[in-house]
Amino acid sequence: xxxxxxxxxxxxxxxxxxxxxxxxxxxxxxxxxxxxxxxxxxxxxxxxxxxxxxxxxxxxxxxxxxxxxxxxxxxxxxxxxxxxxxxxxxxxxxxxxxxxxxxxxxxxxxxxxxxxxxxxxxxxxxxxxxxxxxxxxxxxxxxxxxxxxxxxxxxxxxxxxxxxxxxxxxxxxxxxxxxxxxxxxxxxxxxxxxxxxxxxxxxxxxxxxxxxxxxxxxxxxxxxxxxxxxxxxxxxxxxxxxxxxxxxxxxxxxxxxxxxxxxxxxxxxxxxxxxxxxxxxxxxxxxxxxxxxxxxxxxxxxxxxxxxxxxxxxxxxxxxxxxxxxxxxxxxxxxxxxxxxxxxxxxxxxxxxxxxxxxxxxxxxxxxx
Numbered sequence: 001x002x003x004x005x006x007x008x009x010x011x012x013x014x015x016x017x018x019x020x021x022x023x024x025x026x027x028x029x030x031x032x033x034x035x036x037x038x039x040x041x042x043x044x045x046x047x048x049x050x051x052x053x054x055x056x057x058x059x060x061x062x063x064x065x066x067x068x069x070x071x072x073x074x075x076x077x078x079x080x081x082x083x084x085x086x087x088x089x090x091x092x093x094x095x096x097x098x099x100x101x102x103x104x105x106x107x108x109x110x111x112x113x114x115x116x117x118x119x120x121x122x123x124x125x126x127x128x129x130x131x132x133x134x135x136x137x138x139x140x141x142x143x144x145x146x147x148x149x150x151x152x153x154x155x156x157x158x159x160x161x162x163x164x165x166x167x168x169x170x171x172x173x174x175x176x177x178x179x180x181x182x183x184x185x186x187x188x189x190x191x192x193x194x195x196x197x198x199x200x201x202x203x204x205x206x207x208x209x210x211x212x213x214x215x216x217x218x219x220x221x222x223x224x225x226x227x228x229x230x231x232x233x234x235x236x237x238x239x240x241x242x243x244x245x246x247x248x249x250x251x252x253x254x255x256x257x258x259x260x261x262x263x264x265x266x267x268x269x270x271x272x273x274x275x276x277x278x279x280x281x282x283x284x285x286x287x288x289x290x291x292x293x294x295x296x297x298x299x300x301x302x303x304x305x306x307x308x309x310x311x312x313x314x315x316x317x318x319x320x321x322x323x324x325x326x327x328x329x330x331x332x333x334x335x336x337x338x339x340x341x342x343x344x345x346x347x348x349x350x351x352x353x354x355x356x357x358x359x360x361x362x363x364x365x366x367x368x369x
Contacts, residue, residue: 098127102134109137114144132158136168139175148179159188166199173203182271190274205265205273208232216281221254223261223280230265230273238262241275256284289356290316293348299364306367307336310348316358320348325360339367 003010003017003024010017014024101124108117118141124134135158139151155172158164164172169192173185189197189204197204208227225232225248232248233241238260248263259280265273294311310333312318318333319326322344328351337346343366350358 098124098131098134101127102131102137105134105137105141109141109144112144114141117141118145132163132165132168136171140171143175148175151175152179152181162193166196169196170200173200177203177269177271182269185271186273203269203271205230205267205271207273208263208265208276210261210263210276210278214278214280216283217254218283220256220282220284221280223252223254223278225252225263227265227273230267232263232265234261234263236261243270243272254280254282256282258282290350290352290358292359292361293318293350295346295348295361295363301366301368302339303367303369305369306339306365308339308346308363308365309336312350315353316350318348318350320346322346328357339365341367341369 001010001012001014001024002008003020003022005022006017006020008017008019010019010024017024101120105117105120105124108114108120118138121134121138121141125131125138128134135154139154142148142151142154152172152175155164155168155175158168159172169188173188176182176185176188185203186205189200192200206227206229208225208230211224211226212221225234233243233245234248234252235241235245236252236259239262241262241264243266252261259282261278261280262275263278264275267273290313296309296311297306310318310320312333319328319330320333320337321330322340324347326347326349330349333348343364346363346365348361348363352358
């Protein structure tokens with residue numbers, strides 16, 4: 001017998017191997033059932049496959065192949081058609097989505113195909129009518145095609161609802177300027193946000209400033225008006241100024257009396273500023289009125305032709321009238337007056353150079369000869 005460990009021959013009946021001292025089992029080991037079944041299968045001669053079994057499998061495969069071929073002929077066309085319809089629907093939906101239509105309209109606009117861009121933009125707005133970008137593109141296409149009024153109407157709701165962005169504001173006011181609606185430009189930007197006003201500052205005209213301020217003055221004043229980057233138009237009679245009013249080129253002299261000044265600025269885009277109103281009252285200190293004039297001869301009865309003389313001080317003029325009150329429209333005294341026949345009252349006044357009027361000197365004459 002052999003040692004199960006070192007495989008050297010040992011004496012029969014030994015309990016230990018004299019070489020490796022391994023224990024020598026004296027009871028024979030038996031294989032398990034599984035081991036025995038495996039050994040039996042390995043030792044069993046190979047069986048030949050039945051020809052009938054092979055032919056049966058072949059027949060089944062042919063029947064399956066004929067079935068597949070039969071299904072393809074009947075349903076392949078429907079299957080392909082369904083797939084084509086599904087693919088076409090997906091492609092159509094993709095090509096006719098808002099994003100695809102907007103991109104197509106923008107591309108056509110950049111290529112200056114404005115009619116095509118307008119049509120595609122309208123299709124895009126059918127899907128998303130509230131889109132600011134698509135409405136702006138539609139309006140720009142309309143403007144390029146010469147329909148500026150329609151372009152303004154497209155953008156106006158965004159301005160009215162105050163939902164427009166800066167780009168839309170700029171396009172809108174530019175359309176208004178080109179259409180001659182400069183007054184609306186001023187009103188739109190006046191009520192816009194600070195951000196929009198900053199971005200559209202080139203469309204806003206500066207309001208003129210004045211010096212001196214409104215008020216009452218005791219001397220002649222010189223009025224100066226100023227507005228950077230704008231022409232100034234003004235009136236002095238209180239009427240509303242326009243682009244046809246007087247153009248301010250030099251300081252304005254304010255003389256005695258009341259002057260109502262109104263002025264506007266107009267920038268290089270033709271947009272007007274807010275109007276300013278100033279009122280100036282000039283009250284000059286002047287000498288007192290002259291004394292009543294001296295007239296000779298004295299009142300009385302006369303029996304021969306007589307000349308009446310009026311003493312006129314320097315810087316004054318004398319005016320007279322018989323039997324009525326004189327004024328600056330009466331007869332100007334230039335030489336002695338012939339006394340008229342009969343009974344008459346002579347009234348004389350003096351008018352100074354500053355316009356002050358003296359009291360009336362009255363003489364009563366009765367001439368008979």
